[in-house]
Amino acid sequence: MSPENQPIDTTTAEAYERHMVPGMFAHWTELVIGVVAPQPGDQVLDMACGTGIGARMATRFAGPTGNVIGVDIDPGVIEVARRLTQGTGTPMEWHCADALQVPFKDATFDLCLCLQGLQFFKDRHAGFAEIRRMLKPSGRLxxxxxxxxxxNIGHYAVVQALESQGVDASAAKRACSFSNPDDIRDAATRAGFSRIQLRTEDGVSHFTSIQSFIDGMTQGSPSTRHAVALLPESGRDEFLKQVRMMLEPHVASGELRYPMRTHVLVAQP
Known part of the structure; x- marks a missing residue:
């Protein structure tokens, strides 16, 4: 079987959708969508879309006269996103592409969503510039x-447990690697954005159990799972024990609820 005809491995993407989306991303996506309020008829791009929770929520606002497109570099999450929206009666497009080279014309979109993606870009300035290129003059990021x-207590627990085992936790730290508000404003400004609004929000991530959190972080996380994979087999049980111990104070009635902080950026070209 030629490489282009081989089935796409969606194992990681399915774990992401099953655990990470309801546990960590759905709440924050609703918050951002509420802040930016897409309009009926909007042309919307969901950059670094994962399995498409942002695009799916935006479609409710853009309606049948709008158009919502999701882009991600990972073919697995694009395949899962496509499956989730098949037969829903809502036309959506899904594309596998690098966020620094997106195959759309200049000034195409009214709104670009980028939900927990900018910190993972290989070149953040180039990522901001590419988004700005595709936005209409009246568009918004x-x-x-x-x-x-x-x-971000969940990520913190994982990083601490990895480092106590002598494991390089760099991949697990990437999620929180763009956390300085001044750096965010500066990157957006240098890429040509104006009317920059940045707010910091505290909230709660809610998993059905610590095990769901662990499964999400070790199997479905786009970055953290790579750090976890560096654990020697002999250290895995101790890693899991430490994560559970650190998160146990945030468990009630079997469910895990822990505090998280995010920045919300809204800017115009």
Missing amino acids: AASIWGPLEY
Whole structure:
């Protein structure tokens, strides 16, 4: 079977949708969508869309006269996003592409969402510039970006447990690597954005159990799972024990609820 005809591995994407979306992303996506309020008929791009929770929520606002497109570099999440929206009666497009080279014309979109994606871009300035290129003059960027590691207790627990085992936790730290508000404003300004609004929001991530959180972070996380994979087999049980111990104070009736902080950026070209 030629490489282009091989089935796409969606194992990681399915774990992401099953655990990470309801546990960590749905709440924050609703918050950003509420802030930016897409309009009927809007042309919307969901950049670094994952399995498409942002695009799916935006479609409710853009309606049948709008157009919502999701883009992600990972073919697995694009395949899952496509499956989730098949037969829904809502036309949506899904494309696998690098966020720094998106195949759309200049001034195409009224709104670009980038939900917890900018911190992962290889070149953040280029990512901001590419988004600006595709926005109409009246368009808007709406992005969410996790705050500092110590304000995101789940990520913090994973990083601490990895480092106690002598594992390089760099991949797990990337989610919170763009947390300084001044850096965010500066990057948006240098890319040509104006009318920059940046607010910091505290909230709660809600998983059905600590096990769901662990499964999400170790199997479905786009970055953290790579750090976890560096654990020696002999250290895995101790890693899991430490994560559970650190998160146990945030468990009630079996469910895990822990505080998280995110920045919400809204800017115009």
